[in-house]
Amino acid sequence: MPLYHNDDQAMLKDSVAPFVAEQAPVSHLRKLRDSADATGFSCDLWAQFTEMGLPGMLVPEEHGGLGMGHMEAGIVLEEIGRNLTPSPFLSTSVGAVAALAKAGGTQAGRWLPAIASGEAIIALAIDEGAKHRPDRIATTATRAGNGFRLDGKKSFVLHGHVADMSIVAAKTDGGITLFAVPKDAKGLTADPRRLVDSSLASHVTLDGVEVDADAVIGEVDAGGDILDALLAATRTGAAAEMVGVGQGAMDMTVTYLKERKQFGKLIGEFQGLQHRAAHLYGEMEVARATVMKAQQLLDEGSEGAKLMVSVAKAKAGRAANLAVREGVQMHGGIGMTDEYDIGLYMKRDRALAEYMGDVHYHIDQVARMNGY
Amino acid sequence: MSELDAFRAEVRDWLEANCPAEMREPVRDEGDVCWGGRNWVFKNDAQKQWLEACAAKGYTVPDWPKPYGGAGLTPEQTKILKQEMKRIKARSPLDSFGIWMLGPALLQFGTEEQKVQYLNPIARGEIRWCQGYSEPGSGSDLVSLQTFGEDKGDHWVVNGSKIWTSYADKADWIFCLVRTDKANKYQGITFMLFDMASKGVTTKPILLISGNSPFCETFFDDVEVPKTQFVGEVNRGWDVAKYLLGHEREMISGGGAGGDMVSIGGAFAKAFGKNAAGELDDPILRAEMAAFDVDVFAYRAMGERFMDMWKTGRAHPASSNMMKYVGTELNKRRHELVMSGGGSEALEWDSEETKGGARARGWLRTKANSIEGGTSEVMLNVIAKRILDLPGA
Numbered sequence: 001m002p003l004y005h006n007d008d009q010a011m012l013k014d015s016v017a018p019f020v021a022e023q024a025p026v027s028h029l030r031k032l033r034d035s036a037d038a039t040g041f042s043c044d045l046w047a048q049f050t051e052m053g054l055p056g057m058l059v060p061e062e063h064g065g066l067g068m069g070h071m072e073a074g075i076v077l078e079e080i081g082r083n084l085t086p087s088p089f090l091s092t093s094v095g096a097v098a099a100l101a102k103a104g105g106t107q108a109g110r111w112l113p114a115i116a117s118g119e120a121i122i123a124l125a126i127d128e129g130a131k132h133r134p135d136r137i138a139t140t141a142t143r144a145g146n147g148f149r150l151d152g153k154k155s156f157v158l159h160g161h162v163a164d165m166s167i168v169a170a171k172t173d174g175g176i177t178l179f180a181v182p183k184d185a186k187g188l189t190a191d192p193r194r195l196v197d198s199s200l201a202s203h204v205t206l207d208g209v210e211v212d213a214d215a216v217i218g219e220v221d222a223g224g225d226i227l228d229a230l231l232a233a234t235r236t237g238a239a240a241e242m243v244g245v246g247q248g249a250m251d252m253t254v255t256y257l258k259e260r261k262q263f264g265k266l267i268g269e270f271q272g273l274q275h276r277a278a279h280l281y282g283e284m285e286v287a288r289a290t291v292m293k294a295q296q297l298l299d300e301g302s303e304g305a306k307l308m309v310s311v312a313k314a315k316a317g318r319a320a321n322l323a324v325r326e327g328v329q330m331h332g333g334i335g336m337t338d339e340y341d342i343g344l345y346m347k348r349d350r351a352l353a354e355y356m357g358d359v360h361y362h363i364d365q366v367a368r369m370n371g372y
Numbered sequence: 373m374s375e376l377d378a379f380r381a382e383v384r385d386w387l388e389a390n391c392p393a394e395m396r397e398p399v400r401d402e403g404d405v406c407w408g409g410r411n412w413v414f415k416n417d418a419q420k421q422w423l424e425a426c427a428a429k430g431y432t433v434p435d436w437p438k439p440y441g442g443a444g445l446t447p448e449q450t451k452i453l454k455q456e457m458k459r460i461k462a463r464s465p466l467d468s469f470g471i472w473m474l475g476p477a478l479l480q481f482g483t484e485e486q487k488v489q490y491l492n493p494i495a496r497g498e499i500r501w502c503q504g505y506s507e508p509g510s511g512s513d514l515v516s517l518q519t520f521g522e523d524k525g526d527h528w529v530v531n532g533s534k535i536w537t538s539y540a541d542k543a544d545w546i547f548c549l550v551r552t553d554k555a556n557k558y559q560g561i562t563f564m565l566f567d568m569a570s571k572g573v574t575t576k577p578i579l580l581i582s583g584n585s586p587f588c589e590t591f592f593d594d595v596e597v598p599k600t601q602f603v604g605e606v607n608r609g610w611d612v613a614k615y616l617l618g619h620e621r622e623m624i625s626g627g628g629a630g631g632d633m634v635s636i637g638g639a640f641a642k643a644f645g646k647n648a649a650g651e652l653d654d655p656i657l658r659a660e661m662a663a664f665d666v667d668v669f670a671y672r673a674m675g676e677r678f679m680d681m682w683k684t685g686r687a688h689p690a691s692s693n694m695m696k697y698v699g700t701e702l703n704k705r706r707h708e709l710v711m712s713g714g715g716s717e718a719l720e721w722d723s724e725e726t727k728g729g730a731r732a733r734g735w736l737r738t739k740a741n742s743i744e745g746g747t748s749e750v751m752l753n754v755i756a757k758r759i760l761d762l763p764g765a
């Protein structure tokens with residue numbers, strides 16, 4: 001498969017890009033922020049997403065979705081990134097769907113159709129500390145009655161306070177098990193925190209939460225592979241969103257270089273800025289290609305996907321970070337103002353950088369996967 | 373089985389039958405690279421056999437049309453051939469400036485007669501070409517070149533000198549930029565082709581910091597060039613020159629990717645061992661190598677995407693400048709790490725154990741990557757101007 005969008009994918013982009021730009025541009029984020037919106041995203045916008053079939057893009061057709069791949073989901077995520085659109089798409093339609101589709105069974109049958117129809121918002125309760133360490137999960141699930149009892153604390157759970165269901169990763173006797181914990185479960189509390197990018201992420205407490213045996217996603221003790229699928233999908237999706245954030249910041253900055261005059265010239269005429277902008281362009285192009293490669297390998301179910309996913313999250317992280325830093329710097333004083341959008345790009349980039357493993361985490365993973 | 377799968381199976385069988393075992397060993401030194409040409413001395417029978425088999429099949433230039441010595445493969449088929457060659461670690465049967473640079477320019481700008489005349493010997497490795505672009509006063513600012521061809525009716529008389537001409541002392545022919553109109557800067561250059569054995573051509577090797585001498589000063593003293601031996605139009609050689617540079621950049625940019633998905637940290641761990649935690653002993657070097665691996669694997673994806681787009685006309689025409697910039701800067705970084713990893717051992721200049729200081733010499737050689745074929749700074753200028761459309765660039 002060539003590493004560029006085929007005709008169908010190009011068409012998808014042609015319909016999604018103007019839709020997101022018109023319905024949810026940066027001003028949409030500002031409106032939510034300035035009204036201290038307590039949901040974290042606009043339900044009306046999610047309804048519009050649903051009309052276009054977007055929430056169920058990755059949901060297999062037999063569960064009412066479109067059965068598309070990560071390449072297609074990435075097209076939507078890039079536009080979400082470019083417009084800084086607050087949306088539950090990444091956790092619900094990418095991360096949760098990847099886990100449920102991989103696991104199959106009761107929970108897949110229960111939740112996948114609800115995701116596709118736009119009715120269910122799903123949160124991913126994986127992290128437990130300030131950093132992403134999925135190999136050190138301490139939340140426990142112990143057998144109780146005909147089900148399990150969950151105890152532990154989760155952090156950085158996006159949409160955790162409004163989600164209809166949270167996918168909780170917990171330690172069981174023989175490994176990791178994933179659970180579908182419904183919103184109204186007793187002992188489950190979500191304490192939402194406003195983050196630097198105005199999104200809401202919860203500290204989730206599981207205090208003796210009791211769930212039935214069929215709340216298990218997949219098999220008991222065999223959640224490792226499902227968690228891997230969830231992580232690979234979410235990391236790749238976050239990387240695609242970062243490509244959008246970086247591209248948005250870069251485009252804005254290059255435009256500014258062609259408008260702002262100092263010393264009697266457009267600042268874009270100064271070679272000191274030209275070279276940095278050109279370098280940034282190269283980094284962004286490489287990041288985009290890398291993310292596409294990861295998407296392609298995931299869609300093919302290739303063994304090399306895991307390595308490329310970490311490469312993509314790390315590379316997109318570096319490139320988008322460069323884009324927002326150069327963006328603020330090249331805007332001069334105005335880049336520091338709240339009124340100007342470039343600073344919002346910097347904030348969103350920071351949150352995405354941390355999500356599901358930062359640059360350092362993934363560089364370390366690349367070393368491990370290569371035996372050093 | 374799809375058509376492409378069938379093609380892959382066919383290629384696999386052909387390679388199995390035709391690629392000698394010696395040609396599946398890694399390239400160890402310059403002599404292992406087959407450049408071809410009138411005076412080429414094959415290192416061994418296997419090298420000769422491999423070249424001849426590929427040339428007969430059109431596989432030295434698989435995507436060129438058959439009448440010109442290629443196999444007429446589509447971009448997808450070419451990619452499959454490359455993948456299959458990589459799979460068995462087959463060496464390139466033939467490397468040459470003819471294949472990388474002149475060939476694509478002739479395919480684009482040459483007459484039918486020129487294509488048949490010049491491309492076939494390139495494909496078969498019979499004629500080796502060198503590139504006469506740079507002059508002592510004209511490097512990055514190439515268009516200021518002054519080597520002059522005086523019009524004498526049916527021929528030009530060329531005088532002047534070139535510099536940094538790679539392998540000029542080993543090449544059979546030169547493709548050369550010659551000013552034919554002094555009043556017109558951009559539209560006063562002709563892209564000429566002539567035999568290095570012509571009367572009045574002399575070369576003088578230049579020693580590089582690597583201790584090798586792969587390039588030369590080249591002098592033209594009343595060299596007669598028939599007025600049939602030019603590409604494109606008279607005085608419009610700059611268009612050909614620029615087109616060719618695009619291909620040169622595409623070729624040089626490959627260096628950073630370094631072949632397969634080989635991890636530099638993984639290779640060092642094998643050579644130098646790991647600590648009890650199974651990690652490279654020096655944590656800072658490990659971190660730098662891992663960060664480099666990320667960039668290299670990422671660049672490989674970029675290389676694949678670039679080729680897919682370039683070969684199907686989807687790439688921005690100036691994107692080879694970006695590839696060259698990113699790829700060569702990466703390759704320099706790779707060799708810095710190779711030297712750090714090797715420590716004092718890598719400093720040895722001519723010992724047998726270090727294969728004659730291969731690491732140190734290789735490290736020094738890579739410093740030219742971001743100079744030859746247009747410097748990194750010039751690449752950034754071109755990206756700023758032609759891709760980002762920045763003012764005054």
Ligand SMILES: Cc1cc2nc3c(=O)[nH]c(=O)nc-3n(C[C@H](O)[C@H](O)[C@H](O)COP(=O)(O)OP(=O)(O)OC[C@H]3O[C@@H](n4cnc5c(N)ncnc54)[C@H](O)[C@@H]3O)c2cc1C
Pocket residue numbers: 260261262263267270272273329330331332333334336
């Ligand atoms: C937090 C804050 C506090 C401040 N406080 C004060 C204060 O108390 N009093 C006051 O008077 N000012 C103050 N300033 C203004 C500050 O001095 C200016 O923002 C600064 O001089 C840059 O000018 P500018 O914002 O117009 O950016 P511009 O000059 O428009 O620069 C935009 C970009 O172009 C680059 N650029 C400009 N010219 C060139 C060139 N020749 N070559 C290469 N690159 C170039 C800049 O480096 C920058 O990246 C403050 C700014 C901030 C952010």
Ligand SMILES: Cc1cc2nc3c(=O)[nH]c(=O)nc-3n(C[C@H](O)[C@H](O)[C@H](O)COP(=O)(O)OP(=O)(O)OC[C@H]3O[C@@H](n4cnc5c(N)ncnc54)[C@H](O)[C@@H]3O)c2cc1C
Pocket residue numbers: 502503504505506507510511512513535536537538539587740743744745746747748749750753
């Ligand atoms: C190993 C090697 C092999 C080569 N092989 C060949 C060959 O086969 N045939 C051939 O014709 N040539 C060959 N070259 C020459 C090569 O193309 C030139 O060296 C190159 O174009 C740079 O020119 P220069 O050396 O004159 O440097 P200069 O142009 O003098 O550059 C000096 C420095 O100034 C910078 N600079 C120049 N202009 C600008 C600008 N506008 N903006 C910012 N920075 C600028 C450059 O980036 C560089 O860092 C080879 C060179 C090397 C090193």
